[in-house]
Amino acid sequence: MAILELHDVKKYFGDKQVLNGLNFEVPEGSIFGFVGENDAGKTTTMKMILGLETIDSGEILVDGQRVHYGNSAINREIGYLPDVPEYYGYMNPTEYLKLCGRLTGIPKGELSDRITKMLKTVDLPINKRRIHGFSRGMKQRLGIAQALLNRPRLLICDEPTSALDPIGRSEFLSLLASLRDETTIVFSTHILNDVERISDHVGILHAGFLKANDSLSNLKEQYAKPQIVLKFNSSTSAQIAAKVLDAILNDKQVILNYLGDYQPAAEKVMQTLLDRHLMPVSINSLETSLEDIFMEVTS
Numbered sequence: 001m002a003i004l005e006l007h008d009v010k011k012y013f014g015d016k017q018v019l020n021g022l023n024f025e026v027p028e029g030s031i032f033g034f035v036g037e038n039d040a041g042k043t044t045t046m047k048m049i050l051g052l053e054t055i056d057s058g059e060i061l062v063d064g065q066r067v068h069y070g071n072s073a074i075n076r077e078i079g080y081l082p083d084v085p086e087y088y089g090y091m092n093p094t095e096y097l098k099l100c101g102r103l104t105g106i107p108k109g110e111l112s113d114r115i116t117k118m119l120k121t122v123d124l125p126i127n128k129r130r131i132h133g134f135s136r137g138m139k140q141r142l143g144i145a146q147a148l149l150n151r152p153r154l155l156i157c158d159e160p161t162s163a164l165d166p167i168g169r170s171e172f173l174s175l176l177a178s179l180r181d182e183t184t185i186v187f188s189t190h191i192l193n194d195v196e197r198i199s200d201h202v203g204i205l206h207a208g209f210l211k212a213n214d215s216l217s218n219l220k221e222q223y224a225k226p227q228i229v230l231k232f233n234s235s236t237s238a239q240i241a242a243k244v245l246d247a248i249l250n251d252k253q254v255i256l257n258y259l260g261d262y263q264p265a266a267e268k269v270m271q272t273l274l275d276r277h278l279m280p281v282s283i284n285s286l287e288t289s290l291e292d293i294f295m296e297v298t299s
């Protein structure tokens, strides 16, 4: 069942149409990677899902209920993590989460246990250390604890890894992946490796249109452009090979596209090379990456 549905959603800012009729669904319990270049409309879409931005036409449903601009009952089912969450730095995480829990009406009797569980989930120590001394990665993990405090059915994360270093990013992605049983996650990013690492489904937004929306494996099948990469020990051999194979030359590397299965394609390439007494030092097949798909879809 879809926890999130967008039906022909359009958005204008003045004369500028930012979203041109978005349609997509996110199945419950999945991770949806929402990618697009700067200004594609990712944040605007997320704000509309959160009821923080008006919808000019179309509708957004969360758990079957229509989202309205402003505060509505369905907001309680949605957690939100902005790219750089802001905190009262003088508080420790427990104090901060207590404040959030009270503001969102979590019963007092439940709150302490819930906070302890959430701090454990995001791997933050339960002590008196104040938030202002936290690293960005710790702040982001605390943001997840806060966003999940109310047990939302849907968690929206807007570029959650953009301010993190590679180690912080990797830890944070592992955390998001581990939450799959707890909630459904929609996260936006420019970092295609992040999407490849944890997403079940990928949506590619370009110029206000959702240009692709499928599982990563289906997208790879659909946009497959597998390549064979040959390495030679001299530039001269690579140049001759590139010419006879009608392939791309990159210093001592030769790259060519192929169709169908790898084995017959590679055998044909090797036979052509052997006939000319050319022997590469390595031959590899290169799979289509999300970056290749993104470039093709948005070009």
Ligand SMILES: Nc1ncnc2c1ncn2[C@@H]1O[C@H](COP(=O)(O)OP(=O)(O)OP(=O)(O)O)[C@@H](O)[C@H]1O
Pocket: 013, 018, 036, 037, 038, 039, 040, 041, 042, 043, 044, 045
């Ligand atoms: N409140 C606003 N008023 C006018 N224009 C806006 C407003 N909010 C967003 N826009 C415009 O809408 C377009 C989409 O912006 P949005 O922030 O949704 O893109 P994005 O995909 O999240 O980009 P980025 O990755 O850079 O954050 C941009 O051209 C932006 O300038």
